[in-house]
Amino acid sequence: MSTSPRRRSGAQFVYEELLDRIQDMRLEPGRRLNEAELANELGVSRTPLREALRLLLAEDLLDQLPTGGMVVRRLSTRDAAELYAVRARLEGLVASAAAERAVPADVNRLIALLQRNEALAGLAEGAMESGHAIHVEIERIADHAWASRVLAQIEGQLARYRRFSNASPDRRETALAEHRGIVESIAAGDAAGAGSRAEQHVLAAREATVAQLEVSLGPAPGAGSSLPT
CATH class of the missing domain: 1.20.120.530 (GntR ligand-binding domain-like)
Structure with a gap:
């Protein structure tokens, strides 16, 4: 039986899921991320989501906006x-x-x-x-x-x-x-x-x-x- 996203609700799960979406460009370059939307879609709280986003930011797959939000790093x-x-x-x-x-x-x-x-x-x-x-x-x-x-x-x-x-x-x-x-x-x-x-x-x-x-x-x-x- 497959494990639901809600039951796999650690930061690692969120990181891997978002990484997959960035790499295959389901999360397209330049897209601004909506934390509430992502948390609801993945069935997780804001805490593991923010931990995952920090990891992706450190890997330069996301860029921080001056306003505090994050966008998927554009291709260049x-x-x-x-x-x-x-x-x-x-x-x-x-x-x-x-x-x-x-x-x-x-x-x-x-x-x-x-x-x-x-x-x-x-x-x-x-x-x-x-x-x-x-x-x-x-x-x-x-x-x-x-x-x-x-x-x-x-x-x-x-x-x-x-x-x-x-x-x-x-x-x-x-x-x-x-x-x-x-x-x-x-x-x-x-x-x-x-x-x-x-x-x-x-x-x-x-x-x-x-x-x-x-x-x-x-x-x-x-x-x-x-x-x-």
């Missing part, structure tokens, strides 16, 4: 560019470590995930989820605690931008080829190749994301034609 091309630049370095480090650690069973799991990614490459949501699963598995194989910790810290922000990185069919096919190259390098134990391919893959995703955001939001003030690495 600058945030996207900076987040992906950090992620690129970390993913390169993680892929390199995975190539050094992977055993045949790990490689088999990666191949299975790659095949799923290939099967879903025609669907934006499916490609996003299956591609992300490859990165999660590589991170597991790498077992690099500090890199994983920093990746986890920026994941809340990245989740909102990831859907923009594979919006076009061409980018999804290219990303699939990039995933294939990373997996091949890991399978061959090529740490340098895996790291380089993973970093370039994320930088390519950054270019695609920023291009899509510029269509949706307009270019950032003072933005140039290229992105720093």
